[in-house]
Amino acid sequence: MTTLTEADALDGLRDALGLLKDREQVAERLLVSSAKHSFDPDEELDWDAPFEEGKWFWPPELVSLYDTPMWKRMSEEQRILLSRHEAAALASLGIWFEIILMQLLVRHIYDKAATSAHVRYALTEIEDECRHSKMFARLISRGGTPWYPVSRAHQNLGRLFKTISTTPGSFTATLLGEEVLDWMQRLTFPDERVQTLTRGVTRIHVVEEARHVRYAREELRRQMVTAPKWSQEFTRVTSGEFARVFSVAFVNPEVYTNVGLDKREAMAQVKASGHRREVMQTGAKRLTDFLDDIGVLRGVGRRLWKSSGLLA
Numbered sequence: 143m144t145t146l147t148e149a150d151a152l153d154g155l156r157d158a159l160g161l162l163k164d165r166e167q168v169a170e171r172l173l174v175s176s177a178k179h180s181f182d183p184d185e186e187l188d189w190d191a192p193f194e195e196g197k198w199f200w201p202p203e204l205v206s207l208y209d210t211p212m213w214k215r216m217s218e219e220q221r222i223l224l225s226r227h228e229a230a231a232l233a234s235l236g237i238w239f240e241i242i243l244m245q246l247l248v249r250h251i252y253d254k255a256a257t258s259a260h261v262r263y264a265l266t267e268i269e270d271e272c273r274h275s276k277m278f279a280r281l282i283s284r285g286g287t288p289w290y291p292v293s294r295a296h297q298n299l300g301r302l303f304k305t306i307s308t309t310p311g312s313f314t315a316t317l318l319g320e321e322v323l324d325w326m327q328r329l330t331f332p333d334e335r336v337q338t339l340t341r342g343v344t345r346i347h348v349v350e351e352a353r354h355v356r357y358a359r360e361e362l363r364r365q366m367v368t369a370p371k372w373s374q375e376f377t378r379v380t381s382g383e384f385a386r387v388f389s390v391a392f393v394n395p396e397v398y399t400n401v402g403l404d405k406r407e408a409m410a411q412v413k414a415s416g417h418r419r420e421v422m423q424t425g426a427k428r429l430t431d432f433l434d435d436i437g438v439l440r441g442v443g444r445r446l447w448k449s450s451g452l453l454a
Contacts, residue, residue, distance in 0.1 A: 155364065155367055155368070156367075157363050157366065157367050157435075157436055157437075158435045158436060158437070159363065159435055159436065162360070162363055162364055162367065163360055165260050165360070165361070165364065166258065166259045166260060168260075168356070168357070168360050169258070169259035169260045169262065169263040169357070170259045172263045172266075172353045172356060172357055173259060173262060173263050173266060175353055176263070176266050176270070176350075176353060179349055179350070180270065180350060181273075181346045181349070181350070182273070183273060183276070183277040183280070183343070183346055184280075186342070186346065187277075187339060187342045187343065187346075188338075188339070188342075189280065189284055189339070191338065191339065193337055193339070194337060194338065196222070197222075197335060197336060197337045198222055198225045198333075198335050198336050198337065199222070199225045199226040199228075199229040199285065199336070199337050199340055200225040200226075200228055200229040200232070200330065200336065200340065201225075201326075201329055201330055201333050201335065201336060202221065202225065202335075203329075203417075203421070204326050204329065204330070204421060205221070205224055205225050205228055206228060206393045206408075206412045206415075206418060207224065207408060207411060207412060207415075208415075208417055208418070209415065209417040210411040210412070210414075210415050210417075210418075211411060212403065212407065212408060212411050216403075220401060220402070223401045224397065224398075224401045224403075226285055226287060227287050227288075227290075227397040227400055227401055228393075228394075228397055229281075229285065229340060230281075230282045230285050230287035230288070230289075230290055230397075231290040231393075231394040231396075231397050232323070232326075232392075233278035233279075233281050233282050234278070234282060234289055234290040234291060234292075234394070235290070235292065235391055235392065235394070236274070236275075236278050236319075236323060237275045237278050237279060238291070238292050238297075238300065238391075239319040240271045240274055240275050240319075241275065242300055242303070242304055242315075242319075243271060243315075243316055243319065244268050244271050244272070245304050246304065246307065246312040246315070246316065247264050247267060247268055248268070249312070250264060250309060250312065251264045251265070263357060264357075267353070267354050267357060270350045270353075270354065271354075274346075274347060274350070277343055277346065277347075278343070281339065281340070281343050284339065287400075288396070288400065290394045290396060290397065292391045292394075293391070296387055296390075296391050299387055300387075303315065303380065303384060306380070307380065308369065308373045308376055308377055308380075309361075309365050309369070309373075310362055310365035310366055310369050310373060310374065310377040311373075311376065311377040311380045311381060311384075313358045313361050313362040313365060314362060314377055314380075314381040314384075314433065314438055315380075315381060315384045316354070316358045317355065317358050317359065317362065317429055317432075317433075318381070318384060318385060318388055318426075318429065319388065320351055320354055320355055320358070321355060321425075321426070321428060321429040322388075322392075322422070322425040322426050322429070322452070323347075324347075324348060324351050324352075324355065325424070325425040325426075325428070326425060327344035327347055327348050327351075328348055330344040331344040331345040331348060359432065362436065362438075363436055365377075366436050366437055366438065374437070375441075377438060377443075378438055378439070378440055378441060378442065378443030378444075379442050379443050379446070381433075381438060381443060381447075382442065382443040382444070382445070382446025382447045382450070383446055385446065385447050385450040385452050385453075386446055386449060386450040388450070388452075389422065389450040389451050389452055392422070393409070393412055395408070395409055419451060422451055422452055423451070423452060423453070423454050426452040426453065430447065430452065430453050439453070
């Protein structure tokens with residue numbers, strides 16, 4: 143991990159990664175990119191095309207039970223059915239997270255100049271997230287699976303987080319929700335074993351989320367340099383706790399019941415799976431390396447991240 147003294151950090155808005163970029167210039171570039179590379183999923187995707195026989199709804203290696211004893215006992219049809227339900231559960235999780243993100247973005251720009259590029263891009267991102275949430279909801283309906291809400295406890299924790307989160311905490315949580323799923327979706331959209339509709343949904347999401355990640359990373363760097371020390375420390379702790387919530391919510395136990403599996407046995411095997419642990423840590427590594435460099439993964443927060451299973 144690169145270290146940085148307080149004096150260095152406050153000299154010209156510099157952090158361990160170098161000089162911070164001008165906030166308005168970043169936003170202007172993202173607005174140009176948004177104008178060129180935004181999609182209407184209702185028009186872009188063929189929602190009426192039949193699903194292809196024998197194709198997956200999520201890459202098998204990313205399905206939670208992959209390579210477990212239970213997986214080895216399952217038929218190919220049951221494995222594909224599980225991928226269908228897990229794709230729906232992840233889409234449901236994505237909607238929950240994006241609704242939280244939209245509220246955090248509105249809070250972020252509440253007292254900022256509406257004419258600034260920074261605010262205009264935040265509003266553009268909110269537009270993107272509205273389309274993504276509708277796209278995910280339509281994918282769930284098209285797949286003929288149930289809607290998989292997060293648990294009541296996680297719903298309430300999300301409500302609490304939205305209330306108490308600081309600005310750097312909000313952007314850390316934003317990156318956590320975006321980057322792990324983004325890593326998985328980058329493996330999904332070029333995978334010809336996967337249903338065409340799933341690949342189309344993930345392609346749109348990857349292209350548009352790349353801008354969201356850039357915006358959040360640049361703003362989080364700025365916040366971790368300029369925020370009061372209490373806010374930085376609060377961010378470390380709350381982001382670690384959110385990582386723990388997110389890692390648990392990533393697998394909805396009801397998918398196992400709905401494909402005819404024993405829920406408790408399935409959850410135990412997922413928890414014990416070395417493959418699954420490697421998938422989650424690999425998916426989070428680009429993010430955790432970044433957070434480590436800018437000083438988020440320290441102290442109690444780092445221990446919470448480790449206990450989430452996302453940090454080796």
